[in-house]
Amino acid sequence: MKKVILRKTEEIENWRRNIKNDINFIPTMGNLHSGHIKLISTAKNDNSNVNLVSIFINPLQFDNNLDLENYPKTIDNDIKISFSNGADAIFIPCNEDIYPPNNKKIKFLKAPIELSSALCGLNRIGHFDGVCTVVYRLLNLIKPKNLYLGEKDWQQLLILKNLVQIKKLNVAIKSIPTQRDFDGVPLSSRNVHLSKNERKLIRFFSNELLEAKRNFQQEKKINLNEIIKKISAKKISIEYLEHLHPHTLQQARLEDNISLLAGAIRCGKTRLIDHVFLMKRSPIIAIDGPAGSGKSTVTKLIAEKLKLLYLDTGAMYRALSWLLIKESIDYKKEKKLQNILKDISIVFKSNTNSHQDVYVNNYCVTEEIRSQKISSIVSKISSIKEVRNFLVKEQRKIGESGGLVAEGRDIGTTVFPNAELKIFLTASIDERAKRRKSDKNSKDSQEIDLHTLKELIKKRDFEDSNREISPLIKANDAIEIITDGYSINEVVDKIIDLYNDKIPKDTEIK
Numbered sequence: 001m002k003k004v005i006l007r008k009t010e011e012i013e014n015w016r017r018n019i020k021n022d023i024n025f026i027p028t029m030g031n032l033h034s035g036h037i038k039l040i041s042t043a044k045n046d047n048s049n050v051n052l053v054s055i056f057i058n059p060l061q062f063d064n065n066l067d068l069e070n071y072p073k074t075i076d077n078d079i080k081i082s083f084s085n086g087a088d089a090i091f092i093p094c095n096e097d098i099y100p101p102n103n104k105k106i107k108f109l110k111a112p113i114e115l116s117s118a119l120c121g122l123n124r125i126g127h128f129d130g131v132c133t134v135v136y137r138l139l140n141l142i143k144p145k146n147l148y149l150g151e152k153d154w155q156q157l158l159i160l161k162n163l164v165q166i167k168k169l170n171v172a173i174k175s176i177p178t179q180r181d182f183d184g185v186p187l188s189s190r191n192v193h194l195s196k197n198e199r200k201l202i203r204f205f206s207n208e209l210l211e212a213k214r215n216f217q218q219e220k221k222i223n224l225n226e227i228i229k230k231i232s233a234k235k236i237s238i239e240y241l242e243h244l245h246p247h248t249l250q251q252a253r254l255e256d257n258i259s260l261l262a263g264a265i266r267c268g269k270t271r272l273i274d275h276v277f278l279m280k281r282s283p284i285i286a287i288d289g290p291a292g293s294g295k296s297t298v299t300k301l302i303a304e305k306l307k308l309l310y311l312d313t314g315a316m317y318r319a320l321s322w323l324l325i326k327e328s329i330d331y332k333k334e335k336k337l338q339n340i341l342k343d344i345s346i347v348f349k350s351n352t353n354s355h356q357d358v359y360v361n362n363y364c365v366t367e368e369i370r371s372q373k374i375s376s377i378v379s380k381i382s383s384i385k386e387v388r389n390f391l392v393k394e395q396r397k398i399g400e401s402g403g404l405v406a407e408g409r410d411i412g413t414t415v416f417p418n419a420e421l422k423i424f425l426t427a428s429i430d431e432r433a434k435r436r437k438s439d440k441n442s443k444d445s446q447e448i449d450l451h452t453l454k455e456l457i458k459k460r461d462f463e464d465s466n467r468e469i470s471p472l473i474k475a476n477d478a479i480e481i482i483t484d485g486y487s488i489n490e491v492v493d494k495i496i497d498l499y500n501d502k503i504p505k506d507t508e509i510k
């Protein structure tokens with residue numbers, strides 16, 4: 001594809017009409033640095049879409065003329081950087097193209113007050129309105145499939161996600177973590193304004209935030225006043241330093257697993273922002289749903305793609321049921337059940353095919369627990385209070401430090417009620433019976449006729465939804481996905497998009 005530079009609105013509209021592929025859009029204000037390069041190259045490596053970079057210093061997002069005048073302008077270098085890192089086209093409009101005078105069609109937007117009145121919005125009046133206006137204008141001209149933004153401007157990212165949602169724009173936002181220099185300072189176009197001494201100050205500030213992040217992992221708490229004192233002692237002028245919920249930007253609550261520590265400081269004439277995410281444990285995805293909804297297949301794939309631990313809680317109930325049958329234990333006899341629970345060990349181990357095997361007391365039961373015999377009693381076994389209490393405790397132990405995706409029937413309601421993402425996966429009974437019938441791993445299901453399979457599924461649903469302890473119900477904050485008509489990969493991609501939307505990329509401790 002011939003690389004092009006477009007300047008006029010008509011040129012971009014013409015170009016857009018002739019582009020058959022989807023577009024990845026990377027909006028910038030120029031003075032490109034490694035953070036922008038990461039955005040462009042991520043877009044390039046993500047898919048085979050056409051990559052369009054825009055370079056436009058948007059006057060509406062500056063609350064101060066001097067700041068606008070001084071904003072670094074390096075257009076020739078920006079063009080070189082964009083093309084050499086994967087841009088297929090560059091849009092460099094001027095003010096009149098983006099805001100044609102007397103054009104009533106241009107919408108001047110207001111950012112939502114809940115998100116724009118905190119942090120940077122406190123002092124930069126109108127800044128986020130300007131960002132919303134320009135991005136909305138650019139999205140309408142370009143109509144991209146994907147919009148690439150940096151997490152460095154986390155508040156901006158939240159506000160633009162909100163814009164896309166409110167305006168029902170058909171674009172997916174992809175974000176990349178904050179890119180930092182060798183000394184911990186986040187990359188920013190404004191860094192070029194810093195003197196040697198000012199650079200030292202921002203380095204101190206950023207490294208304090210990174211230190212707070214490391215300490216939080218150990219101590220699970222933060223002393224904001226202490227940090228403010230340390231920073232102020234260096235004569236750094238703090239505009240704000242706040243500990244907030246990462247999505248609502250309200251004060252962080254004790255029960256929040258992920259929170260945001262965000263600050264802005266003034267170094268001479270330059271204002272710089274930085275933030276870190278504080279995490280008590282790694283994220284958890286809870287996937288609940290009835291039998292045959294595709295939970296296992298979907299959960300395994302998600303674990304693989306997101307490199308999370310896979311916790312199949314249903315397999316634990318099946319494993320226990322297997323042992324009770326094997327030892328001919330009458331599970332209604334409390335003492336006998338207690339003895340079994342006291343000594344049982346249920347362990348998951350990766351096998352050579354990088355799948356998981358289930359071991360009960362060191363004996364591999366992966367295949368045996370999928371028999372119809374086990375299917376027919378597991379619901380009863382799992383409705384026994386002692387069994388539930390015991391296995392929920394075991395599951396929580398496995399999930400103590402997070403970093404897992406768990407599937408079951410009460411994950412989002414009982415086992416991990418604080419999971420970051422809760423999915424309720426379901427499908428019609430017809431669809432679920434058809435899936436069971438064609439499940440190559442379940443010999444029994446293949447031998448049972450479709451009608452009987454439907455009846456068995458209905459019975460299992462009834463038992464699961466009506467048991468006294470931890471019945472199968474959708475958690476209030478779970479997102480329901482009905483999988484009829486969707487391929488496994490479509491469902492997996494949807495859940496991964498939801499995860500990426502909730503969990504900042506920058507949550508790993510380096």
Ligand code: PAF
Pocket residue numbers: 027028029056058061131134135153156
């Ligand atoms: O983050 C930026 O560089 C700008 O705010 C953006 C998104 C390009 C809008 O002008």
